[in-house]
Amino acid sequence: MVRPEEIEGMVDALGAVTHKEIVELVQELAYTREEDMPEVEDINDLLEKAVNEHLLEIITSKELKGTDEEDEEEKEGNVEEEDKKDSYYIIGPHAFPDFPFDLSEVIDILKLDRREVDPEKLAARFSKELENSIIKLRDEIGIFASGECGGDDTSIDLPTLEQRYSDLLNLYYDYDSWIEGGFPDMENEILSISKQIDALGAAQDI
Template sequence: MKNKEELCGIIDALGALNIEELYSISKELSLLRDDVTLSESSIRDMCDEAEKGHLVAVVSWEEVAGLEEDEHSYYIPGPNAFPEVPFELSEVIDILQMSEREVDLSKAADRFHSNLHKRIKNLESKIDSLEQGKACFEDLEGLEEWYSDILNQYYDYSFWLQDDMSDLESEISTLSERIESLKSA
């Protein structure tokens, strides 16, 4: 696996994969390419970076059709994924005897919505505490970055998921107004 685009391509081709499966695929790809194998921790780091950029999203076994209860997190293609399927992937899938998995995005959407709502509430709490005291420039920069990430996630997920997330729009707008108020104080 060369980059995040290939990571997305592999996940997109198979629907949902956990770290161990991604590592197995990466090992087989490396053997076929006569290349260096990435460590499992390197793959985890790549997945973490891809998740931050909304290239992949994490779901539980409950959101993947046909899985038994387990402790794994599964990566699925995210709203910003631009998958690049490795040429050798079909051979790797045959070698590892893997098959495509279907993800119930409506189940996942409920959790994504809930998690974004929690992030908004956490930022509101931070703003509350700063409004009670003096906000310094570094605090405001951090708030703006946090707000920007929430806003990006909201737009990415609103576009990607079928479920309506518009109920969060007014909360996000209020966050912006409150941050602007802190900046002008």
């Protein structure tokens, strides 16, 4: 079975790769190596784990070079179905790609071309994702502070907020060092959340 680092190498070599292309790459590589053909479910598990660990990230065609507004307008309609077809894997901030020695042969067999990611569009995408995470955490802090936790909010307590803040801060630093230009204006905004959580802890004599 192909190693996760090799999948990262495949993605890095091609810039941005669809799910279908990764499955074909992995299976063709196994065939070339005369190994057992990996199941799609096993490949899916590898990809899910890679995304969760930020070895790979998922984008859409909007973040690729050469995409114009007219192309995007034509895709409007069944958004949910389009999202499934319009997803691309790129290497993430934790990636350490290993390029299989027979990768170029497999790419030639499958006739795949390299795609280029637009750095400005990529920065805009992940900036928005971080902003959404900040807003969500601030909302959770507000719910906890008001004492109105209920329903799905019963899991919100101080340790949970501290852990979610830690996860957000680590993600920010990962993306800030990974994205060209980073997000320097966002650091103080995120650090200020720590003061809010500290104040909640002090108020409860924790």
